[in-house]
Amino acid sequence: MINLTILLVYLAAALVLLFSHWNQVNHKPSALSGMTGTALAVLGFAIHCFANYNSVFDNGAANLNLSNSLSLVAWQVALFAAISSLNVNLRGLAGVLLLAASTAMVVTFLNSSNVSVDVSGWQIQSHILLSIFSYSLLSIAAVLGLCLAYQDRQFRLARVGISMRILPPMETTERTFFNTVLAGFSLLSLAIFSGLIFVENLREQHLTHKTVLSIGSWIAFGILIFGRVRFGWRRKAVYWTLAAVFMLGLAFFGSKFVLEVLLDKRWG
Secondary structure, eight states, rough: HHHHHHHHHHHHHHHHHHHHHHHHHHTTOSSSSSSHHHHHHHHHHHHHHHHHHHHHHHSSSEEHHHHHHHHHHHHHHHHHHHHHHGGGGGGHHHHHHHHHHHHHHHHHHHHOOOOOEEESSSHHHOOOOOOHHHHHHHHHHHHHHHHHHHHHHHHHOOOHHHHHHHHHHHHHHHHHHHHHHHHHHHHHHHHHHHHHOOOOOOTTTHHHHHHHHHHHHHHHHHHHHHHHHHHSSHHHHHHHHHHHHHHHHIIIIIIHIIIISSSOOOOO
């Protein structure tokens, strides 16, 4: 029930932010101000904090099953959106990110897995949390990349529609996109490094394919950053980001889905 409440609050915050930003761009007064959307986003985030604490740390250890992991991803996306909404020019983008967080909450709400994956020991907990948070940031980067690709296409076609008015200037989207990629890549590097140090018996824990896919995603992001610095990639960077995030999603959540939902197994 609490996940449904969080979902509804995030959706309400997203709609208010999008609506208020649209009115602001078109110089139309509105009773629903951007600060109302920000307040709703903060409210949803606060409820989400309470829900995550009770579900993840309910017995002393960290229960990082598929549902809780997805919830943590949505939680971080919502945090990013709430902070972004404080900037008047980024409120439309914050609304888009809250819609993405709502999508993750729908999956969390519908997920029927009851497998408990209790992880003890700060080393493994740190590794898994770093993995989740790096995926969250890189997923945000993927959303920003899609927005950037859309803006770039509309700009080339000389079109200025409703959606273009909702999003921030393309330069702002581009700068936020690459900064988020760099932050996510840094966290992913720490996650992979900590995994190589702290995780043992990869094959016995069914983690070999996860490790290979994660390293493959890390290499893809490294190529993306090099291409951006050396050749000034924009559209290519978006394609590389989407491919690398998809690979990372398969590594972490794909593996969890197969093991926990289809095979009714667990791994830490």
